[in-house]
Amino acid sequence: MTKTLLSLEDYIRLPDDDTRYDLDAGELVERPYRKFGQTRVVSRLYDSILLYLLDRKDRGAPLGDVFIGVACHWRQSGGEDTVRAPDVSFIDADRIAKTDPDSYIEGAPTLAIEVVSPSDTAQQLARKVAQYLAAGAALVWVAHPETREVHVFYPRPGHPSEREVRILTEGETLTAPDLFPGWEGILVRQLFE
Numbered sequence: 001m002t003k004t005l006l007s008l009e010d011y012i013r014l015p016d017d018d019t020r021y022d023l024d025a026g027e028l029v030e031r032p033y034r035k036f037g038q039t040r041v042v043s044r045l046y047d048s049i050l051l052y053l054l055d056r057k058d059r060g061a062p063l064g065d066v067f068i069g070v071a072c073h074w075r076q077s078g079g080e081d082t083v084r085a086p087d088v089s090f091i092d093a094d095r096i097a098k099t100d101p102d103s104y105i106e107g108a109p110t111l112a113i114e115v116v117s118p119s120d121t122a123q124q125l126a127r128k129v130a131q132y133l134a135a136g137a138a139l140v141w142v143a144h145p146e147t148r149e150v151h152v153f154y155p156r157p158g159h160p161s162e163r164e165v166r167i168l169t170e171g172e173t174l175t176a177p178d179l180f181p182g183w184e185g186i187l188v189r190q191l192f193e
Contacts, residue, residue: 008073008081024127026080034087038115041143041191042068042087045113048186049090063180064092064110072112073104074135082131088113090179108135111179115143129153133163139176148192150174 005026014021020031034042049066056063071085089109091099099105112132116125125142132140133155140153148170156162168174168188175185 005080008083011081011083020085022085023081023083024131025076025078025082031085032117032119034115034117037145038087038117041115041145042113044186044191045088045115045141045143049088049180049183052180052183062093064090065096066090067109070109071104072107072109072135074107076131077134082135084108084112084128084131086112086132087115108132108137110137111139111141111176112137113141113143116145129163138179141174143191145192148188150188150191 006023006028007026008023011021011023011028014028020033022029022031046066046068053063053066067089068087069085070089070091071083072089073081073083076082083104086109088111089105090111091105092110095105095107095110108131112128114120114125114128129140129142133153138154142151142153143149144151150168152166152168152174153163156164170189170192171187173185173187174191175183177183
């Protein structure tokens with residue numbers, strides 16, 4: 001069976017019927033709305049990063065901005081369009097300044113955060129992580145409410161096509177010193193309480 005692949009232009013023309021979709025290498029993928037527990041994790045991550053960024057901005061050192069569900073677009077190596085809207089994204093200030101308010105963010109976010117839902121499969125999550133990193137993300141965090149862990153993915157130094165992972169458990173603190181210098185982070189346990 002041959003799949004019909006959509007272009008970015010086709011994706012933009014989809015009717016606004018309150019259905020959430022990603023465009024995965026040209027293939028339309030429906031995304032269910034988050035459940036309450038996932039939404040709470042999203043809010044805690046967003047709030048923690050936002051407070052840090054606002055403090056930096058107040059001190060005259062803006063780094064960028066944090067978003068919930070902002071759409072990012074890039075082309076796969078075969079030319080297929082991909083549009084993803086991570087649960088939470090950090091975009092650095094330079095890219096925000098270059099982005100037309102009526103378009104999508106070009107490329108993956110600097111930090112992409114996904115909160116695992118019951119409908120997510122391991123294969124889907126691995127694909128998203130690989131796509132984000134290949135499209136230029138510096139970090140990808142995947143929060144697992146069921147196991148109360150956060151998996152931190154980053155490109156392998158010297159081998160950007162490969163990735164490394166660090167798994168943080170409840171007693172550990174989630175930080176990103178290269179992206180957010182001086183941020184104390186958030187205790188993993190606090191995300192899931």
